[in-house]
Amino acid sequence: MSALASIRDLTVTYRRDGNAVAALRNISLDIVAGERLAIIGESGSGKSTLALAIAGLLPASSAVAGRIEWSGLGRTPLLGRDIGFVFQDPSASLDPVMTIGKQIAEVARTHLGLTWSQAYAKAKTLLERVRLPDPDSALHAFPHQLSGGQKQRVAIAAAIAAGPKLLIADEATSALDTIVQAEIVALIRRLVAEDGMTLLFISHDIALAAELAERIAVFRHGQLVELGATAQIVDAPTQAYTRTLLDAHIGLDAAPLLNRAGLPA
Amino acid sequence: MSLLAVSNLTKHYRRGGKTVIAVDDVSFHIEPGETLALAGPSGSGKSTIARLVLRLIEPDAGAIEFEDNDFLALGGAALRARRARLQTVFQDPLAAFNPRATVAHVLDDPLRIHGIASRSERPHRIAALLERVGLAADLAPRAIHEISGGQRQRVAIARAIATKPSLIVLDEAVSALDVSVRGQILDLLLDLQRQERIAYLFISHDLGVVRAVSHRVILLDAGRIAESGDARAVIDAPQSAIGKALVAAAPRLKRTTQDAS
Numbered sequence: 001m002s003a004l005a006s007i008r009d010l011t012v013t014y015r016r017d018g019n020a021v022a023a024l025r026n027i028s029l030d031i032v033a034g035e036r037l038a039i040i041g042e043s044g045s046g047k048s049t050l051a052l053a054i055a056g057l058l059p060a061s062s063a064v065a066g067r068i069e070w071s072g073l074g075r076t077p078l079l080g081r082d083i084g085f086v087f088q089d090p091s092a093s094l095d096p097v098m099t100i101g102k103q104i105a106e107v108a109r110t111h112l113g114l115t116w117s118q119a120y121a122k123a124k125t126l127l128e129r130v131r132l133p134d135p136d137s138a139l140h141a142f143p144h145q146l147s148g149g150q151k152q153r154v155a156i157a158a159a160i161a162a163g164p165k166l167l168i169a170d171e172a173t174s175a176l177d178t179i180v181q182a183e184i185v186a187l188i189r190r191l192v193a194e195d196g197m198t199l200l201f202i203s204h205d206i207a208l209a210a211e212l213a214e215r216i217a218v219f220r221h222g223q224l225v226e227l228g229a230t231a232q233i234v235d236a237p238t239q240a241y242t243r244t245l246l247d248a249h250i251g252l253d254a255a256p257l258l259n260r261a262g263l264p265a
Numbered sequence: 266m267s268l269l270a271v272s273n274l275t276k277h278y279r280r281g282g283k284t285v286i287a288v289d290d291v292s293f294h295i296e297p298g299e300t301l302a303l304a305g306p307s308g309s310g311k312s313t314i315a316r317l318v319l320r321l322i323e324p325d326a327g328a329i330e331f332e333d334n335d336f337l338a339l340g341g342a343a344l345r346a347r348r349a350r351l352q353t354v355f356q357d358p359l360a361a362f363n364p365r366a367t368v369a370h371v372l373d374d375p376l377r378i379h380g381i382a383s384r385s386e387r388p389h390r391i392a393a394l395l396e397r398v399g400l401a402a403d404l405a406p407r408a409i410h411e412i413s414g415g416q417r418q419r420v421a422i423a424r425a426i427a428t429k430p431s432l433i434v435l436d437e438a439v440s441a442l443d444v445s446v447r448g449q450i451l452d453l454l455l456d457l458q459r460q461e462r463i464a465y466l467f468i469s470h471d472l473g474v475v476r477a478v479s480h481r482v483i484l485l486d487a488g489r490i491a492e493s494g495d496a497r498a499v500i501d502a503p504q505s506a507i508g509k510a511l512v513a514a515a516p517r518l519k520r521t522t523q524d525a526s
Binding site: 177 | 306307414415443444447451457471474476477498501510512515516517518519
């Protein structure tokens with residue numbers, strides 16, 4: 001188990017209305033090469049800040065202490081080449097006036113040194129890999145012509161176009177309905193396995209994380225509450241907060257909250 | 266008579282020269298004090314039905330009876346008066362309210378507009394409403410954008426119950442909340458239902474939540490009713506293709522090997 005990245009004493013502070021707000025406090029964790037690691041937490045837990053810090057996408061106004069060592073990479077990672085990032089809202093991450101083919105080809109051309117025609121051929125292959133219907137015509141389509149789930153497939157194709165070692169999915173399925181969410185999760189699982197990528201899956205949904213990840217890190221108020229194998233987190237959490245999150249999950253087997261007494265037949 | 270009876274409701278949109286059937290010949294009823302859930306994938310028509318029932322949009326065909334009135338025939342003052350009995354809570358209260366308004370202002374509006382309380386009475390009514398939804402009365406002067414998401418959704422519920430409605434449309438009302446807050450808001454809604462006999466039209470994509478809080482469920486697919494019945498019976502053993510797909514796709518904390526196959 002070698003670490004792709006080792007995060008040590010990472011503290012990230014944002015300035016807001018003249019006040020310093022700590023979004024992450026003294027985080028230390030290893031991302032193991034080839035693992036599927038989920039980062040879960042509620043609003044304000046710092047989970048997205050962690051994703052941005054790892055990807056080098058923190059706003060310039062943030063103050064960062066601590067370090068991230070990329071021993072498994074041997075170089076400072078470059079976003080797009082070494083790290084693929086999939087955001088929650090594909091409409092915001094795709095360029096609305098650029099064809100889908102060009103958006104994916106541009107990543108391959110920039111980071112792999114391909115010619116445009118090679119890059120377009122690569123884009124077509126990627127659209128097939130993410131199972132977009134009719135990849136030939138999709139190359140020339142614009143994002144608004146696709147459904148939300150199809151747009152997220154395109155965003156994933158662009159994220160993996162340069163063959164990154166690490167794929168970060170930040171609430172990448174949260175805006176999708178349940179059925180499309182399950183399809184995108186299955187797609188991410190397959191692509192990660194096929195390409196031997198490491199996955200960092202950021203989510204508010206502990207059940208979704210449990211379905212996809214081998215390890216789960218629970219964050220709250222900018223701190224790492226608990227980190228463990230998925231089965232340990234789900235079956236034997238050591239922290240009360242993790243138990244609270246598990247208990248708050250309303251699954252298909254949950255006891256009804258409804259008291260049926262006194263209601264109309 | 267049912268509290269709400271919807272018959273053969275149909276709504277078409279024209280989009281890019283093509284006709285899209287958003288709601289296709291949908292009929293259902295809701296009894297007093299009952300929760301009926303509408304569930305289905307994106308584009309199945311659940312939010313369109315909510316907007317039709319609220320008369321935010323008009324149907325192409327069909328009838329809506331609410332409290333023994335032809336709801337679609339109402340207009341002007343009669344419609345405004347009847348709307349006091351039919352309220353709504355949306356997914357995102359920050360989008361539904363003026364963010365710079367205070368909590369007191371948001372709650373004052375329905376009391377004033379529907380003539381429920383005089384100017385001098387209203388501060389007491391507002392304090393009582395806040396208490397009813399589990400908020401401190403000293404939250405009243407705070408701006409909507411200053412309070413937490415959970416507090417905002419409680420204010421939205423307080424606003425909805427201010428006019429003593431018999432039916433509240435809950436359109437993904439708990440979907441954007443943190444899970445630790447979601448349970449408290451669901452408890453509040455169920456408590457209000459028990460105390461005030463309010464009926465809910467509960468719109469959600471989350472079958473786990475639907476199963477836990479609803480009496481009956483309608484599963485929608487492409488604007489049509491695919492399946493309906495007792496919420497637990499339908500979700501525990503769905504018969505329709507969309508019902509089976511929705512249940513299979515719901516995330517599970519512990520998936521057995523049989524589930525995964």
